[in-house]
Amino acid sequence: METSVPFATFEPMHNEIRTELDIAYKRVMDNGQFIRGTECRLFEEEFARYIGTKYCVGVASGLDAIYLLLKALGIGTGDEVIIPSNTFIATALAVSYAGALPVLAEPSIETYNIDADQIERKITKRTKAIIAVQLQGRTADMDRLNKIAANYGIKIIEDAAQAHGAKYKGKKAGSLSDAAAFSFYPGKNLGALGDGGCITTNDKKLADMVCALGNYGSDYKYHHIYKGVNSRLDELQAAFLRVKLKSLDRWNAFRQEVAKRYLSEITNPIIKLPLSSTEIYEHVYHVFAVRCEYRDELEQYLSHHGIGTVKHYPIPIHMQNSYRDLALSEGDLPIAEEISRTILSIPLYYGMTDSQVKKVIDLVNAFGTKGEK
Ligand SMILES: *Cc1c(COP(=O)(O)O)cnc(C)c1O
Numbered sequence: 001m002e003t004s005v006p007f008a009t010f011e012p013m014h015n016e017i018r019t020e021l022d023i024a025y026k027r028v029m030d031n032g033q034f035i036r037g038t039e040c041r042l043f044e045e046e047f048a049r050y051i052g053t054k055y056c057v058g059v060a061s062g063l064d065a066i067y068l069l070l071k072a073l074g075i076g077t078g079d080e081v082i083i084p085s086n087t088f089i090a091t092a093l094a095v096s097y098a099g100a101l102p103v104l105a106e107p108s109i110e111t112y113n114i115d116a117d118q119i120e121r122k123i124t125k126r127t128k129a130i131i132a133v134q135l136q137g138r139t140a141d142m143d144r145l146n147k148i149a150a151n152y153g154i155k156i157i158e159d160a161a162q163a164h165g166a167k168y169k170g171k172k173a174g175s176l177s178d179a180a181a182f183s184f185y186p187g188k189n190l191g192a193l194g195d196g197g198c199i200t201t202n203d204k205k206l207a208d209m210v211c212a213l214g215n216y217g218s219d220y221k222y223h224h225i226y227k228g229v230n231s232r233l234d235e236l237q238a239a240f241l242r243v244k245l246k247s248l249d250r251w252n253a254f255r256q257e258v259a260k261r262y263l264s265e266i267t268n269p270i271i272k273l274p275l276s277s278t279e280i281y282e283h284v285y286h287v288f289a290v291r292c293e294y295r296d297e298l299e300q301y302l303s304h305h306g307i308g309t310v311k312h313y314p315i316p317i318h319m320q321n322s323y324r325d326l327a328l329s330e331g332d333l334p335i336a337e338e339i340s341r342t343i344l345s346i347p348l349y350y351g352m353t354d355s356q357v358k359k360v361i362d363l364v365n366a367f368g369t370k371g372e373k
Contacts, residue, residue, distance in 0.1 A: 004306030004307070005306065005307045005308065005347045005352070005356045005359060005360055006308045006347065006349075007308030007309055007310050007345070007347050007349075008187065008308070008347065008348070008349040009349055009351070010186065010191075011351065012349075012350055012351020013244075013247075013251060013349075013350045013351060016247070017243055017244065017247065020243045021193075021240055021243055024039075024236075024239035024240055024242065024243050025236065025239070025240075027039070027239060028235045028236050028239050031235075033235055034234060034235045034236070035232055035234055035235060036058075036215070036232055036233075036235075037235050038235075039235045039236075039238040039239040039242065040058050040232075040233050040234075040235055040238040042238075042242060043056075043058060043233070043238040043239075043241050043242050043245070044056040044057060044058055044198070044238075046242060046245055047182075047198060047200070047241075047245060048200060050172070050245060050248075051172045051173075051174040051175050051180075051200045052171060052172050052174075052175040053174065053175045053180075053200040053201055053202050054201070054202045054204070054207075055200065055201050055202065055203075055204060055207035056198050056199070056200045056207075057198060057199050057207050057210045057211045057214070058196065058197070058198045058232065058233025058238060059196075059197045059198060059199065059210070059214045059231045059232065059233060060195060060196065060197060060214070060230075060231040060232060060233065061183060061185070061195045061196065061197045061231070062090060062159075062161040062181055062182060062183020062184075062185060062188075062197040063090040063093060063094055063097075063183075063197070064094075064197055064214065064229075064231040065161075065181035065182060065183065065197040065198060065199045065210075066090065066091060066094035066095075066131070066157065066159055066181040067093075067094040067097045067098055068199065068210045068213050068214055068229075068231060069157055069179050069181055069199050069206070069210060070094060070095065070098035070100065070129070070157070071098055071213055072206050072209040072210045072213060073128070073129065073155055073157075073178075073179075073206070075098055075100050075128045075129055075155075076098050076099040076100055077099040077100070078100075078126060079098075079099075079100040079101070079126055079127075079128040079129075080100060080101045080102075080103045080124060080126040080127045080128065081095045081098075081100050081101070081102055081103065081127070081128060081129045081130070081131060082103045082104075082105050082114075082119060082122050082123070082127060082129070082130045082131070083095065083102050083103070083104060083105070083114075083130075083131045083133065083159075084104070084105060084106075084107045084113065084114035084131075084133050084135070084336075085104035085105060085106055085107065085316055085317060085318065085333045085335070085336035086106075086107045086112060086135070086313070086316060086317075086335070086336040086339050086340070087131075087133040087135060087159065087317070088133075088161070088312075088313065089313075089317060089320065089322070090161070090183075091131055091133055091159050092104075092317050092323065093322075094181075095131070100128070101126075102317075102323075102326075103122050103127070104317060104318055104326070104328070104333060104336070105118045105119050105122045106118045106333055106334075106335040106336060107135075107335055107336065107339065108335075109335050109338065109339070110275065111138065111140070111141075111275060112135050112136060112138075112274070112289070112339065113132075113133070113134070113135055113138065113139070113140035113141070114130070114132060114133065114140050114145070115335075116140075116141050116144040116145060116148065119145070119148055120148060123148075123152055123154070127152065127154055128154055128155065129149075129154055129155040129156065129157055130145060130148070130149060130154060130155075130156050130157075131156075131157050131158075131159050132145050132156055132157070132158050132159070132176075132177060133158075133159040133161075133162075134158060134159065134160045134161075134162060134163035134166055134173045135162055136162055136274065136283075136285070136286050136287050136289055136312070137162055137163050137166050137189065137255075137283050137284035137285045137286035137287070138163070138166060138274075138275065138281055138283040138284075139158075139163060139166055139167075139168040139173050139176065139281060142156075142168050142169075142176040142177065143169075145177070146176075146177060149177075155177075155178045155179075156177035156178055157177060157178060157179055157180065157181065158173060158174060158176060158177050158179075158180035158181070159180075159181055160173040160174045160180045160181065160182050160200075161181065161182060161183035161185075161188060161197075162188065162189070162286035162287075163189075163284060163286065164182065164188060164189040164190040164248060164252075164284065165189060165190075165248055165249060165252045165284045166281075166282055166283060166284040167281075167282035168280065168281060168282075169280055174200045175200065175202075178201065178203065178206075179199055179200065179201035179203065179206055180199065180200045180201070181197065181198075181199055182197055182198050182199070182200065183196075183197045184196035184197055184198070184233075184237065184241055188286065189248065189251070189252060189255070189284055189286055190241065190244055190245060190248050191244070192237040192240055192241050192244075193236075193237065193240050194236075194237055195237075196233050196234075196237040196238075196241065197233070198233060209226075212225060212226060212228060213226055213228040213229065213231075214228065214229065214230070214231040214232055215228060215230070215232060216228045216229070216230060217229075251350045252284045252285075254350045254351075255284060255285045255348055255349075255350065256277065256283070256284065256285060258285075258288075258348050258352055258357055259276070259283070259285040259288055259348065260276070261357055261361065262288055262346070262348075262357075262360075262361065263276050265361045265365075266290070266361055266364050266365060267365060268364055268365045268366075268367060268368065270292055270293065270294065270367070270368050271290050271291075271292055271298075271364055271367070272290060272291040272292065272342075273290055274288060274289055274290065285348055287310070287312055287345040287348065288345060288346055288347075288348040289312055289343050289344065289345045289346075290343075290344055290345075290346060290364070291339070291342040291343050291344070292342055292344065292367075293342060294367075294368070294372075295311075295341065295342050295343065295344050297372055298344055298364075298367055298372075299311070299344055301363075301367055301372045302346070302360075302363060302364075302367075305359075305363050307346070307347060307359070307360055307363060308347055309344050309345060309346055309347070310344075310345045311340075311343060311344055311345070312343060312345050313340060313343075314340055315340060316333060316336040316337055316339075316340045317336075318332060318333055318336070319337070319340075346360055346364065347360055
């Protein structure tokens with residue numbers, strides 16, 4: 001029988017921990033606290049310990065985590081925030097919601113992370129922060145970014161929504177700058193059974209402020225010191241995340257093993273592979289994105305053979321309708337455009353079988369040999 005390979009599935013992961021998830025659900029029901037109770041507090045402690053920061057504050061989503069950090073850092077109207085041009089739209093939207101202007105800087109075509117060489121020319125008197133997006137599960141060059149930020153007196157925030165457990169020089173993404181934002185959207189390396197997010201930092205004032213801003217600006221019940229919003233990690237999601245956090249390293253190790261096979265066994269010269277882990281960069285492969293001149297043909301060919309793929313991302317931010325106001329057009333950010341045109345993520349998820357991995361490898365290697373392109 002033909003094995004088909006979905007782009008991703010939660011089933012193998014969730015089947016393993018189903019009993020524990022059921023127990024977590026019952027614990028919350030019995031406890032009767034549903035917002036910012038014991039589970040949230042314990043998850044925040046456990047996640048901060050895992051990442052290696054003093055503080056973690058649960059919020060409602062990754063988007064909110066970035067937005068609330070910017071607000072807590074006092075960034076808003078009239079300010080500029082530099083972000084990579086090939087990130088997920090949420091990075092830009094968070095800047096816009098804060099009232100600031102997202103300034104797009106090109107990524108490196110090798111790493112897909114923001115290119116430190118491109119940043120300085122984007123810095124103006126209004127620049128308040130750079131968001132280092134740890135894209136696809138690999139961190140940016142954090143020493144260089146932190147140095148640029150220190151030279152210009154601006155902040156660095158990590159968007160670590162794709163990098164739970166990734167490391168740079170032995171330290172985890174989320175602990176490599178002033179503060180970091182995480183998403184627990186179900187498909188992330190650590191995902192809830194719904195929406196969720198958090199910030200991590202060593203700065204107590206910043207953590208307290210994000211906590212208050214996400215709770216109607218309240219530091220004490222019915223005392224409102226800021227005009228905040230409602231953005232909290234609920235107890236059920238926190239309880240589920242506590243269960244899943246215990247398996248994160250094992251699940252990431254599995255992803256790394258599949259990635260290792262792809263990196264050594266995909267040998268088709270028309271397929272450009274992503275970077276592997278090194279001593280400095282430990283990649284957790286949130287996605288395994290290849291690039292190919294004949295990307296759309298590759299996508300159709302794999303789909304025809306039962307292999308799911310996703311384009312991360314097909315349209316760069318400056319070419320999205322929602323960001324027409326940036327007044328950029330096609331050709332203005334050629335690296336981001338080149339990546340959007342050629343990138344394709346192939347299946348990579350916990351629980352892929354050897355035969356599924358082999359099927360993907362064999363098909364990718366055979367692409368182009370029979371004239372599909
Ligand atoms: C998923 C993601 C976000 C947004 O997270 P949500 O929880 O969906 O709001 C932000 N940035 C990046 C890079 C992401 O991948």
